[in-house]
Amino acid sequence: MITALIITCEILFWVVILLGLITRYVLRKEKAGLFLLALSPLLDLMLLIVTGFDLYRGATATPAHAIAAVYIGVSIAFGKSMIQWADERFQYYFLKQGAKPQKRYGYDYAKHYFTGWLRHALAYMIGASLLVGTIVWIDDSSKTEALYGILRIWLIVVAIDLLISISYFIWPRKTK
Template identity: 55%
Template sequence: MNFIAWAIVACEIGFWVFILGGLVARYIFGMKRAGLVLLAMTPVLDLILLIVTGIDIYQGATPTIAHSIAPLYIAISVVYGKDMIRWADERFRYYIKREGERPIKRTGYTYARHSMKSSLKHVLAYCIGALLLFIMVWIVGNSEKSADLFATLKVWGIIVIIDNAISVSYFIWPKAGKKEGH
């Protein structure tokens, strides 16, 4: 595995360490401010990964699929970060601390609207990630060496289209709730 792949693994591990550390600091130790700081470190890790990736490419490394993951991480963090932390926060509070309300199980058109909102955020993340990938291609200055960056963008584009199609399908075939007694 190359350096960038290891950096991605380290940042992914760091992401979960900061998320869990932030939640534990907040709810187990009552350190609200420290918990917030730890949770706020998650996009910083993505930014560090993007900078390391950019430096590697600037120094002449041939871009690989591993290099193309950094812009995706930062784009997803920017667009979904607050939602992901809120999701983890609600579940930690309810399932670990036994406080607060049970997380909402959406069904029907409520689920469809929520899914569509998330899918439209996915489009925004894609646009931000694409911009960052194009900047990386510009840094490389060679379209042939940037083939993996473009390949990632194409695959991600297909995933975004599928994600949005699935969300639209929930308006046609709404997600049913569980039957009583089951």
């Protein structure tokens, strides 16, 4: 059930974003479009409540429960930038307005990637807080073992992402 809910929330996130952009730019209803874009955090809240309720009812935590916390952390940390990314491309590719989204190279790309890493670190802190909070709340290590596993794996991923980020400062991405 939790896996299906995560997939549903991810699909609904992009549907809400697309509907918000269409409403905002095609239908010229800026406030309604903004309202639709603002619905994306409600999807996170719904996911958090259902996941917490499932664990509270006695379910043993699975990687899907942990991924719900990862999804929430990523959505909060990257949500605004993902919407901005979609907004820029929607305006350029579908409405033929605005500047073409530019590819980044060199130091500019390194700075941009490092900013992304900072967001990734923030996502980890949010998700890890939710996972640790859940572990403390459930207070049964046999039921929360999967949450610990995802915490460790995600920390390794964040560390690797930092190394990649640093590498772009040492070996800048070159223009083609």
